Amino acid sequence: MARVTLDSVNKRFGAAVAVEDFTLDIPHGSFLAVLGPSGCGKSTVLRLIAGFERVSSGQVLIDGSIVSGPSVHVPAESRHVGIVFQSYALWPHMTVEGNVGYPLRVAKVRGEAYRGRVAAALEMVGLAGFDARRPSELSGGQRQRVALARCLVMEPSLVLLDEPLANLDVHLRASMEDEFRAFHAKTGATMIYVTHDQAEAMALAERIAVMDKGRLVQVADPHTLYSEPATTMVAGFIGxxxxxxxxxxxxxxxxxxxxxxxxxxxxxxxxxxxxxxxxxxxxxxxxxxxxxxxxxxxxxxxxxxxxxxxxxxxxxxxxxxxxxxxxxxxxxxxxxxxxxxxxxxxxxxx
Ligand SMILES: Nc1ncnc2c1ncn2[C@@H]1O[C@H](COP(=O)(O)OP(=O)(O)O)[C@@H](O)[C@H]1O
Ligand SMILES: [Mg+2]
CATH class of the missing domain: 2.40.50.140 (Nucleic acid-binding proteins)
Structure with a gap:
């Protein structure tokens, strides 16, 4: 499990402000959705947590340690964070086994341990027996599951998901939502899930952080967001x-x-x-x-x-x-x- 804290985080790209004065504590083992219209800064928040971007000011802490700050930047590969993107980013020339096992090979896990962990990750996403297929031989939903398995194989305590279902059709999305929920229940990992789709956020998360123009406007459970919106933007965006x-x-x-x-x-x-x-x-x-x-x-x-x-x-x-x-x-x-x-x-x- 991992706790993530963002403390007065600002991110500018040149003169443009992508994230402004963002403060939020994400407890161990929680499932948070970050919701807002396109361009409001959701991906940037995720990339700051992952370590793909540096903060302009403020700090990011994981389990109480500063990973991003004015004079600190722990590189992404040292943060032990699992990441799943909208574009699956699978290697087309590698098999399912090769893709899922890649992070293990980088970490020099070999032999029985390697085979066991790849099999367990594929089992977890319902793709046992698909080891030898190539991405081109899979449906969109199956490819996204391979991407999820590749993230899970490292048993991360923090999983970041950036619109992972945006390319899937409606009924596949519903079954993948179930899978994310089951994964969260099984592993207890902290999950931060970015989406612009309010129905998806409501279906998945215990808590939703709504962003508007780089700012965090309300953090609440789905029911409170619906019944007691903090701003007219939230009222219009939810329900x-x-x-x-x-x-x-x-x-x-x-x-x-x-x-x-x-x-x-x-x-x-x-x-x-x-x-x-x-x-x-x-x-x-x-x-x-x-x-x-x-x-x-x-x-x-x-x-x-x-x-x-x-x-x-x-x-x-x-x-x-x-x-x-x-x-x-x-x-x-x-x-x-x-x-x-x-x-x-x-x-x-x-
Ligand atoms: N690398 C970058 N360089 C310049 N501007 C960027 C960069 N990344 C994001 N932005 C800008 O920051 C704002 C927020 O982007 P983003 O976090 O991708 O929003 P969202 O994920 O909510 O759609 C947008 O205006 C976007 O154009
Ligand atoms: Mg985005």
């Missing part, structure tokens, strides 16, 4: 829902505050200390429902989802807001309805 303007009428009490929303008085969820005044509100499908009394609104779209129907409605007072609701029997597009708001999250500092 479905709508953002609307509200006026908080009274400061928070017991995690709730009274507010004016769509011309109605409503009770919203909010963080402790939320002051009165203007605020943005995140409304998930669970926070809104059709009702006899409520906000007058018009149905714009209805999409059957098997068993339930997802409808989009716009409140009369806020035609620029599109609310999503899940209903069992859907009114027709164009119908006038009433919408009740029970819940909704006041985005802090918005």
């Amino acid at each position: 479905k829902g709508a953002l609307a303007d509200a006026e908080v009428l009274a400061p928070a009490e017991d995690g709730r505050c009274r507010a004016r929303l769509f011309g109605m008085d409503v009770l919203l969820r909010c963080r402790a200390g939320q002051p009165a005044g203007k605020a943005r509100v995140c409304l998930r499908p669970e926070d809104v429902a059709l009702a006899g009394e409520g906000v007058p609104a018009t149905v714009r779209r209805a999409t059957y989802k098997g068993g339930v129907t997802e409808i989009e409605v716009t409140p009369e007072t806020s035609p620029d807001v599109t609310l999503l609701l899940i209903v069992s029997s859907a009114p027709k597009p164009g119908a006038s309805v009433k919408v009740r708001v029970d819940g909704g999250w006041v985005i802090p500092g918005s």
Whole structure:
């Protein structure tokens, strides 16, 4: 197991800031996803931990030892970190056995120990018996498993994965997600998994670090990210829902505050200390429902989802807001309805 600490890490490429003031503690044996849109700095964070990049300032610690800092840079090969990339980076001229065993040969592991560890790694990813194949004779999913086995063969206590499933089709991704989870459960290794796909992050990780423009904006479990997003960016990036303007009428009490929303008085969820005044509100499908009394609104779209129907409605007072609701029997597009708001999250500092 390994603990990773990033302490006020900055990374600049020339004048461009890729990672800014990034501080995060990743405990032993945890499974963290780093999530954010393309270009927000996820890969750079991973490369800084791996030792492929040097920090501009701040420091990176592994198990309490500084591996990157103003005057320290432990080279990547001395960090004992397993890495899996999106592009599998297999050697096409080598067999599966040759690829998986490569790091062992570099480490001068030979004979019975070599054969045993290669076999165990292939077994772990469900590729026992594929030793003699070449990468060209494997499917995309199998190639990614070989890459995973090559990482596992060194029994790393820290595994870094950079969008490892981005090139795979949807059903293969789901089975590989299961494999990553099983691997984590089996080995207890610390895993840091970079992805731009929120569904993948939610499915895999206990904790998700959301990045935006080089900065860490929120670290939380998937449920908290969904129900209590820290910023409008997180609200928009995780899950479905709508953002609307509200006026908080009274400061928070017991995690709730009274507010004016769509011309109605409503009770919203909010963080402790939320002051009165203007605020943005995140409304998930669970926070809104059709009702006899409520906000007058018009149905714009209805999409059957098997068993339930997802409808989009716009409140009369806020035609620029599109609310999503899940209903069992859907009114027709164009119908006038009433919408009740029970819940909704006041985005802090918005
Ligand atoms: N070696 C590099 N040289 C110059 N700019 C880079 C380099 N690596 C990354 N960047 C820039 O840093 C930013 C973050 O990149 P990256 O970490 O790859 O983002 P992500 O993985 O989230 O898509 C981007 O603007 C990217 O262009
Ligand atoms: Mg990347």
